[in-house]
Amino acid sequence: MNYNFIKSGFFILGTLVLASCGNSNPTQQQTAPPPTxxxxxxxxxxxVIVVDTYPGVVVPLNEVELRAEVGGYITAIYIKDGQKVTKGQKLYEIDRTKYIAAHRAALANVQVAKANLAKAKKDADRYIKLNQQEAIAKQRVDYALTDLANAASQVAAAEAALATVASDLRRSMILSPLNGTIGISQVKLGAFVSPGTTLLNTVSTTNPIAVDIAINQKDIARFVKLQQNPATLKDSVFSIEMQDNTTYQMPGQIVTIDRAVDPDAGTIKVRISYPNAKNSLRAGMTCNVKVLNRIExxxxxxxxxxxxxxxxxxxxxxxxxxxxxxxxxxxxxxxxxxxxxxxxxxxxxxxxxxxxxxxxxxxxxxxxxxxx
The missing domain is CATH 2.40.420.20 (conserved putative lor/sdh protein from methanococcus maripaludis s2 fold)
Incomplete structure (x- = not known):
């Protein structure tokens, strides 16, 4: 066997295999992706000045419910629903007939009591002089002085009764307790009202008006500082966002921080006053109060x-x-x-x-x- 020929064949075959492997797996260098x-x-x-938002409710600074203090039928209504009223203005009248009669009777009783007092005083003075002259018994003087004291007591009682009926007569005419706006009447002409129970109407102030918000108890110190700082009003710290997403363009200032924290919610009520000359804010409206918060x-x-x-x-x-x-x-x-x-x-x-x-x-x- 020709071993040299076999060795030459294996050498050529190996060379071809190596060459084939080199051609099928070329070295490929991976490129990095470009920067993003x-x-x-x-x-x-x-x-930093952030804006804290608090849900708010518009409330009057002063509001009074008008209730009948005497009984009777409504005989006159002097106002229209929703109109502006002034303090002392006539609003409602309750039938005054019996109150006028009672006042006259009480006034007559006072006059009778005063007349009796005058007579008793004259009798007492006369008996005292006679007693000084030892012309009458001492006992008679004592009787006269007792009659004088009783007459004075009757005057006092008659005047007290007169004051009571005079008060009832005054209360039969219901007057506005403040300047403000009256609501829709709860009674009609001719309606019967009972003392202390029948609600006639409500009067409230409208300018200025207030918005109540509830703040977390941890913010009390910050709001106390805002209440005491006179620059708060000038800086428009408190603004109102209305339900239509418009901003109420009047500055507010804190008028009251409630006396106690609600233990269930951990909040305290803060009342902020706003000018309201155009009556844009009405009691009961809901809004958002935006409060500027300058972080230290x-x-x-x-x-x-x-x-x-x-x-x-x-x-x-x-x-x-x-x-x-x-x-x-x-x-x-x-x-x-x-x-x-x-x-x-x-x-x-x-x-x-x-x-x-x-x-x-x-x-x-x-x-x-x-x-x-």
Missing amino acids: SVSTYTVGEEE GKQLTIPYKAVAEQLGAYSVYVVGDSSKAEQRIVKLGSVVGDKVVITDGVKIGDIIVSEGGQNVRPGAVVKSTPKN
Whole structure:
């Protein structure tokens, strides 16, 4: 056998195999993906004024329910529903016939009692003089003085009765207790009213008017400062957002902070007064009170659109060394316009991705365009 021929065949075959393998698996060098284009923002500090929103209810600063204090039929109604009234103005009249008669009788009784008192005084004076002359018995003087005292008591009793019926007569004419606006009458002409129970109408002040809000007990100290600060009115700290989303353009000021906290809700009522010359605010209306809240000290803020939320956790991308993006969990504070306060997770000087974060993956290289 020719061994040299066999060796030569194996050498040629091996060379062909190696050549074939080299041609089918060329070395391929993988290229890195291009950097992701994003906009960036440098974290900084600033003074922050946030707007706290509280549901509010419009209430009159003064309001009085008109109830009958004497019984009888309504014989006159002097006002129209919803009109403005002044203090002391006639509103309703309850049948005065029996009250006028009772007043006249009581006045006559006073006059009779005073006449009896005058007679008793003259008799007493005369008996006292006669007694000084020892012309009558001492006992007669005692009787005269007793009659005088009884007559004086009868005058006092008659005058008290007169005051009572005079009061009833006055109460049969119902007058406005304050300047304000009267509501819709609850009784008609000729209706019978009972003392102390029948509601006739309600009168309330309209200018100024107030809005009640409930604040958390932890904010009491801040609202006390706002109440005591004269600049609060000038700075328009309290504004009203109406139900049609318009803003009431009059400044408000705190007039009352309630005496006690509601233990169930942990809130306390605050009453804010507003001018209301055009009667734009009416009792019972609901609205939102916007309260400016200047947070003490400078705060870290970033664009709110830079924040991503997933399963209740908030994060941002921070651009680090070699322009690589690092995902970092952050804690949010108050929202201020298009920015948000960050209480934890980033520091001053950090560069974060403000736009294009949805295209970024952790560790990816980014190409940034600053937007501060």
